Amino acid sequence: MLPINKKIFFVKSKLIKMMAAMVFVVIISSFSVKHFSAEPMQINIPSNFPSPVYDFKNNPLTKEGFELGRKLFYDGILSRTGNISCGSCHQQASAFIQADHDLSHGVDDQLGRRNSLPVFNALFKKSFFWDGGVPLLELVPANPLENPLEMDEKLDNVIKKLNASATYRTQFKNAFGVDTVSAKEFFYAFAQFMGAMISANSRYDKYVRHEGVQLTPDELEGMNVFKQKCSSCHTTDLFTDGSYRNNGITNDFSNDKGREEVTLDPADRGKFKVPSLRNVEYTAPYMHDGSFETLEQVLEHYNSGVKESATLDNLVKQNNGKTGIPLTKTEQQQIILFLKTLTDKEFLIDKRFSEL
Ligand code: HEC
Ligand code: HEC
Numbered sequence: 544m545l546p547i548n549k550k551i552f553f554v555k556s557k558l559i560k561m562m563a564a565m566v567f568v569v570i571i572s573s574f575s576v577k578h579f580s581a582e583p584m585q586i587n588i589p590s591n592f593p594s595p596v597y598d599f600k601n602n603p604l605t606k607e608g609f610e611l612g613r614k615l616f617y618d619g620i621l622s623r624t625g626n627i628s629c630g631s632c633h634q635q636a637s638a639f640i641q642a643d644h645d646l647s648h649g650v651d652d653q654l655g656r657r658n659s660l661p662v663f664n665a666l667f668k669k670s671f672f673w674d675g676g677v678p679l680l681e682l683v684p685a686n687p688l689e690n691p692l693e694m695d696e697k698l699d700n701v702i703k704k705l706n707a708s709a710t711y712r713t714q715f716k717n718a719f720g721v722d723t724v725s726a727k728e729f730f731y732a733f734a735q736f737m738g739a740m741i742s743a744n745s746r747y748d749k750y751v752r753h754e755g756v757q758l759t760p761d762e763l764e765g766m767n768v769f770k771q772k773c774s775s776c777h778t779t780d781l782f783t784d785g786s787y788r789n790n791g792i793t794n795d796f797s798n799d800k801g802r803e804e805v806t807l808d809p810a811d812r813g814k815f816k817v818p819s820l821r822n823v824e825y826t827a828p829y830m831h832d833g834s835f836e837t838l839e840q841v842l843e844h845y846n847s848g849v850k851e852s853a854t855l856d857n858l859v860k861q862n863n864g865k866t867g868i869p870l871t872k873t874e875q876q877q878i879i880l881f882l883k884t885l886t887d888k889e890f891l892i893d894k895r896f897s898e899l
Pocket of ligand 2: 769772773774775776777787788789790792815816817818819820823826828829830831832841842845856857858859868878
């Protein structure tokens with residue numbers, strides 16, 4: 544449990560960040576795009592995905608910008624102690640989550656309050672973090688950077704450290720044409736790297752895009768049950784509707800009020816982001832608090848463990864007033880087989896996103 548002053552810090556810092564976000568959007572949209580010799584980079588938007596949310600209009604994607612974003616992502620220079628990088632908690636082999644922890648570990652091995660979320664397909668997300676506290680991809684890095692339990696640094700100080708490095712100054716110049724690094728280019732480089740991290744080559748994707756892959760009868764049966772019982776929240780080929788809901792994993796929200804911490808509305812108590820289920824085979828433990836180790840436990844939760852509370856979602860309730868989504872053991876197993884078709888093995892070893 545966090546001491547109360549830390550909790551207040553979280554709530555306050557969220558509000559401050561939201562306001563800073565607004566100011567930042569106004570400032571960046573007033574910059575015109577400069578022309579210099581960075582090499583444009585293309586990404587393919589998968590044909591089975593919804594349209595991207597993030598627009599590279601003000602921040603044209605280039606090879607230099609992307610490479611710089613990758614370098615920053617894996618550099619401990621972003622943390623107060625110099626040893627925690629974004630990649631410490633977002634590991635490629637685990638689809639960019641921190642595998643062996645139910646709660647994330649930051650500077651001085653401090654324990655965070657929540658399980659980490661995967662970083663891929665950020666281009667398509669309307670908001671970020673379990674409670675949606677950050678509305679814009681560009682602003683994501685500010686949050687872990689300044690979180691006392693994660694990197695515990697100050698943005699100003701990181702910018703100073705980057706300006707003190709001749710290598711970084713050259714890279715920023717090549718990517719953005721600037722002599723001095725500012726927060727704007729720092730955020731832009733991150734947005735380029737994270738925006739280009741698209742995971743869309745699972746067996747399921749190849750099946751729906753008719754790229755010569757067949758699913759087994761059990762996997763197909765799992766897909767059918769999933770469509771009937773799960774896809775009301777885990778919608779589209781992103782497997783999320785981007786909303787915040789209470790799926791009944793707990794009815795004690797004293798340690799984490801979820802979406803309410805952003806909106807300050809008690810009707811949002813205990814609601815968390817509906818996560819994408821892509822690469823879910825690799826993102827254990829599950830849920831915002833890491834409460835389940837296995838997919839079997841998750842399925843049994845939906846079948847028999849859903850806890851009643853004032854904000855519990857109607858979609859995990861039955862007509863007879865009971866909670867949960869009834870699923871036979873066979874259906875549970877078939878759904879798990881289907882979920883495993885969402886694993887994108889190529890992405891997990893794609894060198895473009897690896898630490899150099
Ligand atoms: C100490 C571990 C830790 C570090 C370091 C860290 N993260 Fe995270 N990250 C998390 C946790 C935990 C969450 C979920 C937190 C929450 O929702 O409140 C998260 C969430 C995110 C998300 C949200 C994904 C979504 O679907 O909403 C993105 C993007 C992200 N981190 C990027 C980064 C970047 C970029 C850095 C480096 C600047 C970074 N993280 C550093 C642990 C970490
Ligand atoms: C009411 C909407 C809703 C329905 C219906 C629903 N889910 Fe979820 N699901 C959520 C939310 C919200 C979370 C995150 C909850 C949290 O962490 O507090 C979640 C989390 C998960 C996770 C954990 C993912 C991770 O990375 O931590 C899995 C797996 C999952 N759901 C599978 C399913 C399956 C399978 C079904 C159908 C049996 C289903 N869900 C039905 C809303 C829903």
